[in-house]
Amino acid sequence: MLFNSAQFIFVFLPIVLSVFFLLGRLREQMLAVMWLVIASLVFYSSDDPYRLLPLILSSIAFNFFIGRMLLRSQNRVLLAIGVGGDLVLLGYFKYAGFLVETLNAVTGIALQNPNIDLPIGISFFTFTQIAFLVDAYRGEAREYEPFHYTLFVSFFPHLIAGPIYHHKEIMPQFQLQENFRLHISNFGLGLTWFALGLAKKMLFADVVAQYATPIFNAAAAGQALGLVDSWIGVCGFALQLYYDFSGYCDMAIGLALMIGVRLPLNFDSPYKALSLIDFWRRWHMTLSRFLRDYLYIPLGGNRKGPRRRYINLLVTMLLGGLWHGAAWTFVIWGAIHGFGLIVNHAWNKVAESYRLSLPNSVAWALTLAFVMVAWVPFRADSLSATFTIWKGMFGLHGLVPAESVIAAQVTTAIACIAGLLAVALFAPNSQQLLSYPRVIIAAFRQPIRFIPSPRWAMAAGIVFGIAVSFIITQRPTEFLYFRF
Amino acid sequence: MKPLIAWRWYVALFILCAALGILIGGVGQMTIDNLKCRSTGYDNDHFLAYCRSQMYADYEHGALFYGLERSAIDSIRRAEVLFVGNSKAQAAFSSKAVRDYFNSINVRFFVMGFGYGDESAFSEAILKKWGVFPKILVINADPFFSEKLSPPAQDSLEGQPAFLWRLVLKSLFQQVHRTVCLVANSVCPESEPSIFRSARDGQWNWIGPYVAEKSVPIDRSAQTTITPEEFAMAQTLGEKFLDQIGLDRQCVVLTGTPNSLLDSTAIAVALAASLKTNSIFPPADGLSTLDGVHLNLASAERWSGQFVRAMTPILQKCVSASAPNHESMGGIATAN
Numbered sequence: 001m002l003f004n005s006a007q008f009i010f011v012f013l014p015i016v017l018s019v020f021f022l023l024g025r026l027r028e029q030m031l032a033v034m035w036l037v038i039a040s041l042v043f044y045s046s047d048d049p050y051r052l053l054p055l056i057l058s059s060i061a062f063n064f065f066i067g068r069m070l071l072r073s074q075n076r077v078l079l080a081i082g083v084g085g086d087l088v089l090l091g092y093f094k095y096a097g098f099l100v101e102t103l104n105a106v107t108g109i110a111l112q113n114p115n116i117d118l119p120i121g122i123s124f125f126t127f128t129q130i131a132f133l134v135d136a137y138r139g140e141a142r143e144y145e146p147f148h149y150t151l152f153v154s155f156f157p158h159l160i161a162g163p164i165y166h167h168k169e170i171m172p173q174f175q176l177q178e179n180f181r182l183h184i185s186n187f188g189l190g191l192t193w194f195a196l197g198l199a200k201k202m203l204f205a206d207v208v209a210q211y212a213t214p215i216f217n218a219a220a221a222g223q224a225l226g227l228v229d230s231w232i233g234v235c236g237f238a239l240q241l242y243y244d245f246s247g248y249c250d251m252a253i254g255l256a257l258m259i260g261v262r263l264p265l266n267f268d269s270p271y272k273a274l275s276l277i278d279f280w281r282r283w284h285m286t287l288s289r290f291l292r293d294y295l296y297i298p299l300g301g302n303r304k305g306p307r308r309r310y311i312n313l314l315v316t317m318l319l320g321g322l323w324h325g326a327a328w329t330f331v332i333w334g335a336i337h338g339f340g341l342i343v344n345h346a347w348n349k350v351a352e353s354y355r356l357s358l359p360n361s362v363a364w365a366l367t368l369a370f371v372m373v374a375w376v377p378f379r380a381d382s383l384s385a386t387f388t389i390w391k392g393m394f395g396l397h398g399l400v401p402a403e404s405v406i407a408a409q410v411t412t413a414i415a416c417i418a419g420l421l422a423v424a425l426f427a428p429n430s431q432q433l434l435s436y437p438r439v440i441i442a443a444f445r446q447p448i449r450f451i452p453s454p455r456w457a458m459a460a461g462i463v464f465g466i467a468v469s470f471i472i473t474q475r476p477t478e479f480l481y482f483r484f
Numbered sequence: 485m486k487p488l489i490a491w492r493w494y495v496a497l498f499i500l501c502a503a504l505g506i507l508i509g510g511v512g513q514m515t516i517d518n519l520k521c522r523s524t525g526y527d528n529d530h531f532l533a534y535c536r537s538q539m540y541a542d543y544e545h546g547a548l549f550y551g552l553e554r555s556a557i558d559s560i561r562r563a564e565v566l567f568v569g570n571s572k573a574q575a576a577f578s579s580k581a582v583r584d585y586f587n588s589i590n591v592r593f594f595v596m597g598f599g600y601g602d603e604s605a606f607s608e609a610i611l612k613k614w615g616v617f618p619k620i621l622v623i624n625a626d627p628f629f630s631e632k633l634s635p636p637a638q639d640s641l642e643g644q645p646a647f648l649w650r651l652v653l654k655s656l657f658q659q660v661h662r663t664v665c666l667v668a669n670s671v672c673p674e675s676e677p678s679i680f681r682s683a684r685d686g687q688w689n690w691i692g693p694y695v696a697e698k699s700v701p702i703d704r705s706a707q708t709t710i711t712p713e714e715f716a717m718a719q720t721l722g723e724k725f726l727d728q729i730g731l732d733r734q735c736v737v738l739t740g741t742p743n744s745l746l747d748s749t750a751i752a753v754a755l756a757a758s759l760k761t762n763s764i765f766p767p768a769d770g771l772s773t774l775d776g777v778h779l780n781l782a783s784a785e786r787w788s789g790q791f792v793r794a795m796t797p798i799l800q801k802c803v804s805a806s807a808p809n810h811e812s813m814g815g816i817a818t819a820n
Contacts, residue, residue, distance in 0.1 A: 184491040191498055452490045457497035464498070465505015472506070472649055473513055 001046045003194075003251045004201055006471055012043065013255070016156075020259060024180030032180050033147050036259075040156040044121065055119055056154065059089060063129040064149045070136040071143050082133040090126045093119055098326030121160040123323060125153055127290055132167045134294055141167045148174050157255035161248050163266040163286040170261065179260035188452055189434065190257030195464035196430050197250025202467040204420055205244035211406055211413040212236030212379075218405045219388040220381040226400040230392030232413050233405075234372050237379045239420045242271065245284070250430045264289075269429045271371070271421070274363040276337070276344045279371060291320050309345070314338035329377040329386055336374045507656070510649070514539070514657040515664070520673045523665035525680030525693045531556070532658050533681035533688065534599060542636040544681055545598060546651040548610055549640040553655075556683035560616055563594035564803050565795075567686075568607045569624030569741075572748075573597035575778035576624070576741040578687035581789030586685075591803055595686040597624065599679070600634030604725050609641060611729065619803045620795070621731055625738040625755045626748035627710055627718035629725055691774075691781045699772040699780055700744075707747040715754065722759050735802035736761040737795065742768035742787065744776040762798055766790035 001008050016039040023032035045052035066082035069075070093116055100111045132152075135141040144152070152171055153159075173179060215233025219225055225233070249266040256263045266285050273279035280288050296316040302309040314335070321334020351357060358366070373393065380386040391397055406413055427433075434450045450456060521535035531553050533544035547553045548560070560566070565586065567577045574597035586593045598606060610616070639647045665672040680689040691697050710718070726736060738756040740748025749765050756763035767790070771783040779787060 184495060188491045188495045188498070191495065195498075195502075452494035454493070454497055457494045458501045461498040461501025462505035462508065465502040465507070466509030466512070467505075468502065469506045469509025469513065472646065473510060473653075 001043050003248065003255070004198060004467075004471055006468075008043075009468065009471070012039075017258060020180075021182040024182070027180075029177065029180055030145075030147065033145075033151055033174065036156075037147055037150050037154060040151065040154040040159060043156040044154060044159055047120075052119055055122075056125065059086070059125065059129065060150050060153050062086075063133060063153075064146055067129075067133055067136045067141065067149075068143060070133060071139075071141065074137050074139060076137075079133060079137040083130055086126050086130050086133075090122060092116070093122055095322075095326045124162050124164060125159060127164050127287075127323075128153060131164070131290060131294060135167050142171070144171055155256070155261075157252040157261075158263060161245070161252075162284075163249060163252065163264050164290050165264055165286065169264065173261045176260070183260060185452070186260050187258050190254040190259075191464075192434055192450070192456070192460045193254030193257055193430065194251050195254075195460045195467070196434070197247040197252075197254060198467040199463045200243040200247030200250060202470040203463075204423075205240045205242075205247060206470070208236045208243070208416055208420055209240045211409065211416065212240050215405050216379055216381070216385065216389070219385040219392075222384070222388070223403065223405070224397040225389060225392035226398050226404060227392060227395045228400050228410060229405050230389050230397075232410070232417065233389065234376060234393060235417045235421070236413065238271075238372055238375050239417060239424065241375070241379075242267075242424060243420065246430070253430075265431055267429065268431070269424065271368060271424045272364070273367050273371075274360055275348075275367055276340045276370060277348075279367060280337075280341070287320070287323075291316050295319060306345075306349075310342045313341045313345070317341065324378070328383060329380055332377040332383070332386070333374055336377070340370055340374070510653045511656045511660060514650075514653045515660050518657060518676075519661065519664070519671065520676045521661065522674050522676060522678040522693045523661055523672055524674070525678060525689045526658070526662040529682050529684050530680040530689055531683060532654075532661070532678055534679040534694075535676050536678070536694075537676045540654060540657075540676075542600065543651070543654045545600075545602070545606070545634075545636040546640045546647065547655065548596075549606075549613065550643075550648070550651065551614070552651060553683050556681070556686065557614055559592070559684050559686065560594050560596060560610070561614055563592050563596075563616075563618050565591060565593040565620045565622065565799070566616065566618035567593070567595040567597065567622045567624075568604075569597040569628055570601050570603060571597060571599045572626070572741045572743060572778055573624035574599070574688050575690075575774070576784050577622075577788050577791075578690070579781070579784045579788040581785045582792050583685060583687065585789070585792040589799070591799060593685055595688075597686075598634075598637070600636055601632070602634045602637050603628050603630040603632055604721060605631050605633050606637040606640070608725055608728070609637075617729075618731070620735045620737065620798060621729060622737045622739065622795075624741050624748070625718075625722075625752040626740045626746055627714065627722075627751050627755055629718040629721035629755075631721065695774055697781050698774045699782075700774065700776055701772050702742055702768060703744045703776070704747075706744050708745065709747045710751060715751070718751075718755060719758050722755060726759060726761070732802070733759065733761045735798065737798060738763040739765060739791065741779060742771050742783075743773060743778070764791055764794045766794065 001012060003009075016036070019035055020032050020039075023029075023035055041053060041056070044056060062085055063082065066078060066085070070078055070082065096114050096116055100113050103109065104111055132141060148171060151174055152167060155170070158165060212233050215225065215229050216237065218229075219233070246267040253263050253265070264286050268282040268285065270279055270283035273282050296312055299312040299315060300308055301312060315338075317338030318331060318334045321330040321332070321337070324330045324333070373390070376389045376393070377383070377386045380389060400407075404410070517539035518535060518537045521532065521537050521540055526532070531543070531547065532540075533547075534540075534542050548556060551557045567573060574595060577595045577597070582593070582595070596607065596610070633641065661672075665674075677694040679694045681687070682689070726733065729736075736759075738752045738759070738761050740746075740750070740752035742748065749768070752763060753765070755761075766787050768787070771787055772780050773783065774780045
């Protein structure tokens with residue numbers, strides 16, 4: 001089920017919230033938790049219950065029992081079994097086909113591709129549970145009831161595309177009695193977060209996608225692209241991805257907030273970053289945190305000298321790339337970012353030694369250009385499509401070739417991209433715009449401060465309504481991160 | 485204001501404005517998608533029945549079934565003479581001759597044919613829904629009596645929420661479209677052919693806004709007819725239809741609008757004989773069509789003028805209001 005569907009907004013959500021708060025009012029806390037579990041499982045498996053339900057339930061049961069044993073005896077072998085089991089599951093569903101294809105290409109043998117459909121959200125719920133097992137091994141998790149654990153994994157606002165959260169930051173919230181009662185302030189604020197996210201998805205991401213998608217499709221079909229088309233495609237996709245995923249995260253935060261649960265933030269205006277290191281502190285923050293805490297630091301982090309640090313960075317980013325998808329294009333994307341981070345760290349060291357510094361505008365432009373170029377393999381269907389677009393971006397196919405993909409729409413595409421880029425760069429982001437309790441945000445100017453005023457209610461309500469009208473009249477589109 | 489009260493007001497106002505936003509967003513999208521529809525046919529009597537723009541297409545089926553055009557429904561219910569049939573009937577009876585004739589004798593009429601080839605099933609649904617009891621029913625029976633439903637008729641009868649929502653938006657869009665194109669004509673490309681329908685008498689205004697007047701002579705040599713099975717089915721459905729209408733069969737007039745594809749006259753003659761209804765067949769010599777199927781404007785004026793004049797004795801018998809008796813009936817075949 002999609003957050004941006006009429007079925008979710010008008011049927012699922014009102015029923016789930018009404019029953020949850022009713023049970024909370026009757027002080028049936030455990031029943032309310034069970035209700036949320038059932039609702040989350042329905043939300044997750046509604047498209048393919050016979051396949052998805054056994055998959056997620058067996059994964060939850062496996063990790064719950066391993067985690068429970070780890071909490072009692074912090075056994076390294078048990079941790080290896082648990083993490084290994086999770087990786088085998090993820091590997092089977094996500095990487096088996098990729099592995100077979102690669103083996104066939106390298107060795108010339110002809111193994112049959114298993115063509116396994118990727119179960120939705122598997123990367124997210126597997127990572128969430130790996131983090132739980134490691135936390136349990138480290139003694140940083142507590143033992144909970146099976147239903148609480150199931151809710152921790154399957155909680156519908158985060159289940160399909162994150163944010164990836166820690167056991168310790170969510171589980172206590174499921175036990176707070178006050179969260180089982182309707183707090184109109186939480187509900188109102190959650191509604192506003194949800195409205196903002198829905199608007200990002202429906203009015204920004206899906207609109208700019210109509211310029212980016214044909215260009216990447218043309219590249220996949222082998223059409224040579226001019227400089228203008230290529231840059232429109234790449235900039236369009238960069239904005240589509242940002243508004244799509246940050247919109248999803250805003251909706252997730254809003255939904256959780258309606259029932260008093262605070263999810264971690266996932267975006268902090270990444271295109272305002274002044275370096276690649278800064279970018280990764282602002283983009284998909286919970287994945288960066290996961291990769292840092294459960295991969296980069298266990299590999300040795302920066303504790304074993306600069307050379308080892310660079311290797312660790314590269315390995316972390318390569319695996320981060322592969323986490324996004326089983327294809328060489330994602331490996332290349334990870335490698336580009338890995339090398340970029342190495343150069344960034346090396347530059348920092350040189351700059352520190354020689355007291356050098358780049359003007360902010362230059363640093364920002366370099367970072368944004370680098371990120372844009374790197375988005376190409378992330379989006380392109382193949383390596384050849386990637387190189388086609390890169391060639392186009394560097395003008396190797398001319399400015400505007402005879403067959404422009406979006407010739408008739410160039411002006412509107414540029415206007416749309418410029419407008420959305422301006423919003424991403426100059427407007428306050430969601431957490432700056434709306435207050436978010438218990439989250440300390442780095443110092444920033446807050447030009448517009450959210451208060452529950454009639455003006456805010458009218459603005460947010462109308463924006464929400466317009467976004468919903470798009471849902472009603474068009475078929476809802478999937479979020480890009482659902483495929484990871 | 486205390487914080488709690490402020491939040492309650494906030495949520496209430498949010499929901500209210502969200503509902504407004506849904507409407508604004510929907511009409512806004514409908515306007516962007518369909519601004520290219522021709523706007524030249526709007527007036528206080530005419531609504532946009534159809535536009536070739538994919539995002540608008542048909543409106544009249546749903547609008548008449550759900551009563552979105554209230555004055556059209558009132559006109560249907562008040563009509564003493566009701567014309568039903570497909571788009572051939574609409575083309576034939578959407579004429580000044582018909583309007584002038586009924587105005588001159590002060591008899592209310594409504595031309596309730598539909599595009600997309602709709603026949604009796606949808607007309608019957610509308611008659612039932614709005615409790616319509618005309619005094620005379622004119623049927624373009626070639627063969628008309630059929631269970632067939634076009635996609636817009638099917639959608640109307642099913643009444644799915646998405647269809648109803650789009651129908652409401654189409655209704656609201658017309659107000660915006662008419663105003664925008666009146667105030668800022670340069671933003672309206674007027675590129676998509678449109679059909680406007682009179683809410684007062686149901687006539688189409690389509691020669692011009694939808695199709696240019698043409699003259700394709702009727703070629704009888706190419707005409708076909710329906711199979712015996714289809715005829716038998718039409719007979720059965722016709723009996724059922726007319727029984728449900730409950731009208732004296734002498735006040736039911738069958739006809740067949742001339743065209744090149746189908747020998748409509750022969751079908752209607754046979755059906756009228758079988759159903760024991762009245763029938764009128766003005767001469768078809770020298771008539772022309774737009775496309776081989778629909779009468780062009782000049783032929784519609786001539787043919788329908790002769791048709792309504794031939795209705796005079798039936799009007800005298802079936803409509804209580806006095807009808808003229810001085811009209812010539814020369815050269816027109818009538819039967820009962």
